[in-house]
Amino acid sequence: MFRGERRAKILDLLDQYGRVEVDDLASRFGVGMDSIRKDLQALAKEGKCNRVYGGATRIGEKDEPPSPQPARSATQSAVPQMPSVPLSAEDAGRLAVAKRAYLEIHDGDSIFLDISRTNTFLADLIARGDKQVIVTTNMIEVLQKLSNLKHVTALGTGGYLNVQLNGFVGDTTISMLEPLLFSKAFIGASGVNLDLAAVTCNNIDSGSVKERVIHNASYKFLLADARKFQVKGLFRFASLKDFSAVVTDSKDPAVLDSLRRMGIPTYRALPL
Known part of the structure; x- marks a missing residue:
């Protein structure tokens, strides 16, 4: 996949989920995390995303400060909740x-x-x-x-x-x-x-x-x-x-x- 194609797909993911993570993108596209960081920096410079710690957010999306309750990402909230029952490892x-x-x-x-x-x-x-x-x-x-x-x-x-x-x-x-x-x-x-x-x-x-x-x-x-x-x-x-x-x-x-x-x-x- 060419760099331009990868960046276009990153923007699609941002549009869908509101936030992306460097390590997840590196795994998804099969490239190093440094390459993803450069992609996000370039997109942020073009005004297409907000660069935040560990990833990027969609323009207009705020990076939430840490809170006692772990915040659910847009990605996680898209998944139906399952009953809380004990599971084996x-x-x-x-x-x-x-x-x-x-x-x-x-x-x-x-x-x-x-x-x-x-x-x-x-x-x-x-x-x-x-x-x-x-x-x-x-x-x-x-x-x-x-x-x-x-x-x-x-x-x-x-x-x-x-x-x-x-x-x-x-x-x-x-x-x-x-x-x-x-x-x-x-x-x-x-x-x-x-x-x-x-x-x-x-x-x-x-x-x-x-x-x-x-x-x-x-x-x-x-x-x-x-x-x-x-x-x-x-x-x-x-x-x-x-x-x-x-x-x-x-x-x-x-x-x-x-x-x-x-x-x-x-x-x-x-x-x-």
Whole structure:
């Protein structure tokens, strides 16, 4: 991406959310934070944004002073509130990833949610939100969460029901998916092997469905909580470079640097 294109996209994000952060932009565009700082300085000099500590705000937007209650950013407020219930560390990571993924969904999208624990959280957010979308899924739990909602058209793939996975897989499912096109697909994984740039799962039939969906989607988002970078699944169903972006809560510099070196846009998960 050329510098001018990146700056135009930064302005789009400012217009949408009111504020942007240097580290989030660096991860999103796969460049260093110094490059983003120069972008923001140039845009501020042109009178297109306000430069503030850690990022920039939209013209006319005030940078709020610190307060005892942590202020919610415009980005966070765009995400539906979830009930405050105790979560395991793993599920907290999945929810954080799902919240960031939700921001990539817009009215009119036709999306696919595959068999993934993270996608059950994303389905909860879609159900609680008001975005008018079509959701196709091969996961029973996701289908149950999104059925009978006015703002969601929920479609199940059908096919062979794998009780252990709680979803549809196999040749029939793939045949049903073949003619369907999606604007966005949100894909889970059992593990991510950074050395091989391999995205893996533990069920070959599920992996075949994921592979078909990736082929049929315009934008593909890999949902990978931090734990996934420490796990290697049995079957490789995609390369990291097959994805438009990785959504993760990982704070490991080695992981983030590896993704950046590969040129994979990385969207950092929202804090809970």
